[in-house]
Amino acid sequence: MRRIAVVVWVLSGWLCVLAGAKPVFAESRSAGFEHTVRLAQISVFQQDGNTFSGIATLVPGYFFGDFGVKADLGASLFKSRAGNQERFLVLNAKLLGEIVLSPELSFEAGGGLQYWKDNGDAIGLVGANLVYRTGGGLIEEVFVGYNYLPIKNRATHEILFGVGLF
Amino acid sequence: MSNRKMMGGLALVNLGVMALLAMSLLSCGKGVVGGAIAELSFNNPALVARGGFDLMKKFGLIPEAHASSMAITWTNAPAYFGVKFLSAYLVAEVDPVSQNNVGEVSKIYVNPACPDDPGCTSTDQVTTLFDFVRSPDEVNAEVNGQGRVVKEGSYKYVRLDFCIGGGTDNVGFKELPGDAVTLTNSNNCGRTSVEMSPPMTLEKGDRVVISLNYSMDNTLVACGSGDVTGCNANGKSVAFPTFSPTARKF
Numbered sequence: 001m002r003r004i005a006v007v008v009w010v011l012s013g014w015l016c017v018l019a020g021a022k023p024v025f026a027e028s029r030s031a032g033f034e035h036t037v038r039l040a041q042i043s044v045f046q047q048d049g050n051t052f053s054g055i056a057t058l059v060p061g062y063f064f065g066d067f068g069v070k071a072d073l074g075a076s077l078f079k080s081r082a083g084n085q086e087r088f089l090v091l092n093a094k095l096l097g098e099i100v101l102s103p104e105l106s107f108e109a110g111g112g113l114q115y116w117k118d119n120g121d122a123i124g125l126v127g128a129n130l131v132y133r134t135g136g137g138l139i140e141e142v143f144v145g146y147n148y149l150p151i152k153n154r155a156t157h158e159i160l161f162g163v164g165l166f
Numbered sequence: 167m168s169n170r171k172m173m174g175g176l177a178l179v180n181l182g183v184m185a186l187l188a189m190s191l192l193s194c195g196k197g198v199v200g201g202a203i204a205e206l207s208f209n210n211p212a213l214v215a216r217g218g219f220d221l222m223k224k225f226g227l228i229p230e231a232h233a234s235s236m237a238i239t240w241t242n243a244p245a246y247f248g249v250k251f252l253s254a255y256l257v258a259e260v261d262p263v264s265q266n267n268v269g270e271v272s273k274i275y276v277n278p279a280c281p282d283d284p285g286c287t288s289t290d291q292v293t294t295l296f297d298f299v300r301s302p303d304e305v306n307a308e309v310n311g312q313g314r315v316v317k318e319g320s321y322k323y324v325r326l327d328f329c330i331g332g333g334t335d336n337v338g339f340k341e342l343p344g345d346a347v348t349l350t351n352s353n354n355c356g357r358t359s360v361e362m363s364p365p366m367t368l369e370k371g372d373r374v375v376i377s378l379n380y381s382m383d384n385t386l387v388a389c390g391s392g393d394v395t396g397c398n399a400n401g402k403s404v405a406f407p408t409f410s411p412t413a414r415k416f
Contacts, residue, residue, distance in 0.1 A: 049196050049197055050196050051196070051198050052194050052195050054193075078198055080199065081196055082315040083311075083313045087193055116201070119199060119200045120370050123370070153371040154200075156200070
């Protein structure tokens, strides 16, 4: 566990150094590619169940003026309510369309899949994010998000609060 | 960006990453389920119609708490019939010649003495015998409905594993309550239920309770005609009951 923590510490440090060399600012955005790394707290609610965890996603995108298209690729661990699992891996893949509402605020919406390993496997989802851009620095954005997973008898709602880095 | 600011930023990001890692590893709450859940039970009173008994229950002639704990009276049955109950699983199909599983296989019970995944790898890992000559309440309390996530699909059979690679004292029985347990070996390591017709189809979000219904009537048999290798001093042996599955989605 201690070894994992040290590896994460070192890796994140290097990522920051790399990102610090090439920051992206909302004000100067023009057509082209960008990416952020999003770290969020995720709260998941379904009938008779809930779980609270963290999720990390890589969000590469292409922007043209006030619009953009992004992928949202990430992973998390959820607590299982079934007797044979304690926790299970969740992989997240979404395609989002973005519209810039103001220099600070943008709205993203789209859909995709979450893969709940050995617990339903691939599950479709739709989701949206409201993103506040800080204008630069390591924490480039703060966002709230919502995902809906239409599982039969267990419609699932996910709420995310997090930051985008780099 | 100044060095000082950069270091501050680094610390902040590291802190965020560590917090996220901790949140993920300690993911808390009641838990969630994305797949189908299946729960095993035996002679489940909620799923088994027992003629007049159920009618009496239905019309409140027997209080619910009392009714569910009433033992079933069997004839020509041993007083005790214990087996090493390693696991139970749903199978899509069974090859009629080789008896091998065909298609999807999903565990619905793993003996708590076994590691959950992949389950027991040796019969010796289970040291206690599971007595089938008990009331449904007692049997199901021991099974403790695990509510396991199973793969979606269509299933025809439930299979029970009583040993791996041959039984060694994996069955014990008593002809009469005061007798000592006669330990013996089963002739084969598992039992396959009667076919479910139509097959049980499970989808994401389903929760199903499966009852394996059985009767211990006439399972006390003459030596040599049962499903185990040994006999007691009175020349009696035992035969496994037939398990007939019923399932209900909730």
